Amino acid sequence: MATKEYTMAEVKQHIDSKSSWFVIHNSVYDVTAFLNEHPGGEEVLLEQAGRNASEAFEDVGHSSDAREMMLKYKVGELVESERQPVNEKGPHSWSNESADQNNGGSSWTSWLIPVTLGLLATILYRFYVSSAQASH
Ligand code: HEM
Structure with missing residues (x-):
């Protein structure tokens, strides 16, 4: 099945606890069902809803477990024209070191x-x- 593509404008329509989406590294996540389960609390997720949360996500230094967990909530990707260069830390950070x-x-x-x-x-x-x- 082809990956669904969304625009930032579509993501911006999901900004509350009834439906909250955000973008991390050009992938679109629907974290509505995850709000109550997020170890960092639902407020931080709602704060990022409708936005590009890549930097906030990386600033926390999420574990590889968290990165695996994300896959469950991925609903698609940003349309090509709105993608941004990915500056990923985490599992690959040794190459930065x-x-x-x-x-x-x-x-x-x-x-x-x-x-x-x-x-x-x-x-x-x-x-x-x-x-x-x-x-x-
Ligand atoms: C689908 C996306 C996300 C998933 C699956 C996720 C998952 C997790 C998990 C598993 C933890 C526990 C610590 C760890 O294992 O790293 C955590 C902690 C945390 N997360 Fe997220 N997270 C997501 C997005 C975000 C975003 C966008 C923010 C925005 C700031 C955020 C902020 C935090 C904070 C502040 C903590 C607490 C860190 C601490 O207590 O030291 N998370 N998250």
Whole structure:
């Protein structure tokens, strides 16, 4: 069966406890039946109803259990023209960590440059002083 597609305007029509939908990473979720069961409470879900809740969802740092649970409430996807780039953390975050390690590597070379420049300046200064003395 083909995945159903919705627009943001359609999602915005489900913003209360009778019917609450939101979008996480371009997927549309109907969490009406989940409101009472959400460990984080129904208020936070209702606050996100009718919106793109991706950032709020990721900010909480939901577990992989939570991510699996979501699948049950998925009703479709956003239409192609309204999709946004997904910036997912969570289960794949280790790949971000390795990127951080690379950054750590580059910061090591970034202090090497000023130190080398400092050494160079010292050598030049000494050279200047000794040649100034020699000319007297
Ligand atoms: C279908 C979507 C969602 C599912 C299945 C879900 C599921 C869960 C689960 C299982 C937990 C318990 C902790 C964990 O396992 O990570 C949790 C906690 C929580 N969730 Fe959600 N959640 C959803 C969407 C959201 C959204 C959109 C928000 C918006 C802010 C939210 C806010 C929270 C908060 C604040 C907690 C409590 C965290 C804590 O006590 O440390 N959740 N959620």
